[in-house]
Amino acid sequence: MITLPRRFALRCLAPLFLVSQLWLSAAPVPTIVPDKAAGVYTPGETVSWTVNLKSEAGVPAPDLVYKIKKDGEVVVSEGKLDLSAGPVVLSSSRADAGVLIIQVMPPEKYALPLAVGGAIYAPDKIKPAAPEPADFDAFWKSKLAELAKVPVKPVLEKIPDAKNTAGVDYYKVTLDNIRGTKVRGQLARPSAEGKYPALLVVQFAGVYALDQNTVVSDAKSGWLTLNISAHDLPIDESPEFYKNLKDGALKNYIYIGSEDRETSYFLRMFLGCARAAEYLASRPDWDGKTLIVTGASQGGLQAFATAALSPKVTGLMAVVPAGCDNYAPRAGRAFGWPYWLSTWGPRDRDMKKVETTAGYFDGINFAARVKVPSLVAYGLADETSRPTGVAAAINVLKGTKEALILPLSNHHGTGGAQNAYFSRAAQWKKAVLTGKTLPPAAQ
Structure with missing residues (x-):
């Protein structure tokens, strides 16, 4: 599924968005599906995402890369993604409450994600990042x-x-x-x-x-x-x-x-x-x-x-x-x-x-x-x-x-x-x- 960037961000990232748009027009959009339908995991459990790209016969799969991030910020793994032979399974885990995000994108520096997937760990244990103002x-x-x-x-x-x-x-x-x-x-x-x-x-x-x-x-x-x-x-x-x-x-x-x-x-x-x-x-x-x-x-x-x-x-x-x-x-x-x-x-x-x-x-x-x-x-x-x-x-x-x-x-x-x-x-x-x-x- 496509993650559409914020509208105001497009103004300052227009050239990068154009790169992603070219990819979108040149190839189908990848799909990312977790192994648990609900997307909910316990700390220490491994999530496995299936990344797929259904392209027309004779159309080569594009060069793609992926990043898996803890709470959308800290990169825990990354690498090239070859979907030419079919779906690829990517896995990760975390030991505490929070979210893992996986992004799939072209290899160009600063390219925007073409697809994003997620998994959440112990959602009922996630706390605010900071206390509220005293007054x-x-x-x-x-x-x-x-x-x-x-x-x-x-x-x-x-x-x-x-x-x-x-x-x-x-x-x-x-x-x-x-x-x-x-x-x-x-x-x-x-x-x-x-x-x-x-x-x-x-x-x-x-x-x-x-x-x-x-x-x-x-x-x-x-x-x-x-x-x-x-x-x-x-x-x-x-x-x-x-x-x-x-x-x-x-x-x-x-x-x-x-x-x-x-x-x-x-x-x-x-x-x-x-x-x-x-x-x-x-x-x-x-x-x-x-x-x-x-x-x-x-x-x-x-x-x-x-x-x-x-x-x-x-x-x-x-x-x-x-x-x-x-x-x-x-x-x-x-x-x-x-x-x-x-x-x-x-x-x-x-x-x-x-x-x-x-x-x-x-x-x-x-x-x-x-x-x-x-x-x-x-x-x-x-x-x-x-x-x-x-x-x-x-x-x-x-x-x-x-x-x-x-x-x-x-x-x-x-x-x-x-x-x-x-x-x-x-x-x-x-x-x-x-x-x-x-x-x-x-x-």
């Missing part, structure tokens, strides 16, 4: 107090002629947030009078318009659904509008204000999530019992923050949540998104200040304050939301929790590798609509 709770209490001083002032614009909304009322929504900013999103609910369970959807990374179907499809099933943008932006402008922002004012937005917890771009984002949950719970058409927050990648990070900051949230569902274990390099682990402690991003950052800030926005520290039922899934081939960090976040969750390990999944779930999560999430939502408690019995 984490005090800081976020003060920020919620700042938010509480700002009236919500909801503005709803009903869109009566929206497509595919039969039986559903669909709105654009604006809420007031801290320091003159706004929370912008879309809301849908069944047209019939009644009280409904609420679903708050928070968005993955990037700068883009919101998809109307995100809320409409769930509203047709019986949910009061609010989907909010991660940015203070209109939700339905042209692609060019968002592209200009992505390449301009919001380029590498993850680093904006990262030297200070008071200026971090994520401060407004996370408080906007808390505001959205507050608004949903204030609506007369909410059933007063169920408010689930859900998201993928950056949305998973926001889901952890929302569930920690909002007492109205009653459940959490997240797939490949990003932003967990910002201090991973301190424990010899590879960094993941948002890469704050990496050398990527603006070169003029004061890294000591960034390190201080990072703990206040780490998904693990929010997860430690989540007491509601949680469904969290992560991929073993994910080099964006590192499995070590997500496992550590799951381990500190305080409520009933269900962890789904996706053994073949990269960050994007290539080839349907995240289907197990989406199937289970549908079961969670069905349980709510049929009056059952969370988590529902496995089916």
